[in-house]
Amino acid sequence: MxxxxxxxxxxxxxxxxxxxxxxxxxxxxxxxxxxNPRASYPASLKKAPTILSTSSATEEMPGANERCSQLPGADDVLVVVKTGATALRERLPVHFQTTLQCIPHYVIFSDMEEEFQGHHIHDVLSGVSARMKECAPEFKFYRDLHENHDRVTEFMRKNAHFQQDAWHLDKWKFVPLVERALLAKPDAKWFIFIEADTFLVWSNLLKWLAQLEWTRPYFLGLPVTMEGQLFAYGGAGWLLSRPAIQRMTQHMASQNDNYEEFTNKTSYGDLILGHVLEQAGIGLTGGWPLIQRETPSTMEHTEDLWCYPIVTFHHIDAPDIKSIWHLEQNWIADALTPLLHFDIFNNLINPLLSTKIDDWDNFSDGEEKALTADEGFEDCKRICEADVQCMQFRFTPRKCTISHSIILGWKADSSMNSISGWMIERISRAKASVQCQRERWISTD
The missing domain is CATH 1.10.287 (Helix Hairpins)
Structure with missing residues (x-):
């Protein structure tokens, strides 16, 4: 494959x-x-390959198993999905077929109010002040979108820049998203915010939250610092406890205009939210490696994270969502332990590794060695063999790069002449040595 x-x-x-x-x-x-699902991805798009798929694209997905829909703690959590009218038609259907079947309480926020496949989609930007909707340049796209409410697909086809325009508008969603989430389910103890290309391992999330005290003002996510501001990377998903949202909304009650002005001059919505929460006195607790910004195919698989459970992946497309969903459903039915990074690697990534794959980039980014014009893939392999910690390598003309971590990667453009290889025996030995004897969760205690 x-x-x-x-x-x-x-x-x-x-x-x-x-x-x-x-x-x-x-x-x-x-x-x-x-x-071979990856072969159809143009390398210029730099899109992660589809991993092992257990069903064809036309096969109807099975319903959630009984245990999945009756997991302890589910009624205490609201899942908030952030998307946009130009993206939801492609990205939401697979979530309706998979993870959302298990989740009793969820709400979907977008930039336009509509009904989609029997689900109500809320316009999270409806509460932005009329003045800001007139003066902020991003809202021109918002107005155009609403004028084409009944023909969004045609609107996208005629607007070559719709993806870029939608991304710029997206920064306005983060703060009102949190405020509207509390209104949607004021009795929820926890609120998790994901995007339409985020995969949520629902069973693991509930196990994680059971380790935490919801009455504390928690802000959990994948830490990123940009422009001097610490915040949670949005696409990986982030969590807030009810007290945290209550504190934030109380803080904002008299300062909403100030934060709209701050949003107007700031580029990143997750940075804006991090700033508001910090101003409200709510610090960020790092959730890595439970919370991931990568896909299983693009992340570094190392022994030090294999025993951690996985809660989210980002940039996940529909076939990969189905693959991980199948694995999680089988796991819930047969195992009481959480789904670990090791289980993802062992079931979905390891079967795809090989001693040699042509036109492939496995993201080896360690030691780099120049080669002569006469040296090739086998010479690069010998360089990796000489380093006892080397797990994989990538050959391109006149260059060999090795790596101590394991990454599947994706198909490379044939013009790169990139050939990737993995040290299969070393990887097998590393797998055999893994013993995850206790659950490793992230906690502030």
Missing amino acids: ISRLTDPRLFKSILAGFVSFTVALLIFFNINAIL
């Missing part, structure tokens, strides 16, 4: 006439989509 190989059995069946030519083509493309 690593390289785009031709299955001889398939061609024999075609040539033998066991199936019609049309049906054979359909079978070929369906099998290839499952066995």
Whole structure:
């Protein structure tokens, strides 16, 4: 499933006439989509590859198992999904088919009020002051979007810059998102905020929250510092306890105009929220490695994080969501322990590793060694073998780069002449040595 190989059995069946030519083509493309889903991703998009898929794109997803829909603590949590009208049509349906089946209380906020596949989508920007909607440049896109309420798809097709415009508008959503979340479920103890390309391991989230005291003003997330401000990276998801939101809204009651002005001159919505929470006296507790900004394919898999549970991934597309969803559902049904990073690696990443993959970038970013024009992939492999900690390497003409961590990576443009390899025996030994004897959660105690 690593390289785009031709299955001889398939061609024999075609040539033998066991199936019609049309049906054979359909079978070929369906099998290839499952066995080699990454091949269709243009390298220029720098999109993470789809990982192991257990079903075809047309297969209907199974419902949530009984344990998933009856997990302890579920009624105490509100899941808040932040999206936009130009993105939700592509990104939300898979969540309705998977994770949201397990979650009893969730609300979806966007930049336009609408009904979508039987779900009400709330306009989180409706409360922004009329003055700011007139003077802030990002709201031109908001007005255009609302004028094309009934033909959003056509609007996107005619507006070549809609993704960039939607991203600029997005910064205005973060602060009102938190305020509206409390109104949506004022009795919730916890509020988790995710984006439409975030995967939430719901069962693990509830186990994590059970370790924490919700009456404290918690702000949990993946720490990032930019422009001197510490904040939680938005795409990875962040959590607030009810007391934290209450303190923030009380703080903002007399200063909303000031924060609108601050938002107007600041580029990043998650930075803006971090600033507001800090001003309200609420500090950030780091949630890494439970909370991730990467996908399973792009993150560094190292032994020091394998025994930690996983709560979120970011930049996840629909096929990968289905893959992780299947794994989580099986885990909930069969195991009482949380789903660990090691389980993700062992089930979804390790089967895809190989001694050699052409036109592949595994993100090796450690020691770099210049090669001669006559040296090639095997010479690069020997460099990795000489370093007892080397787990993988990447060869490009005249250069060899090795790495002590394990990353799957993604398909590279053929013009790069990038060939990746992994030290399979060393990885197997590392896996065999893992013993996760206790649950490792993040706590401030």
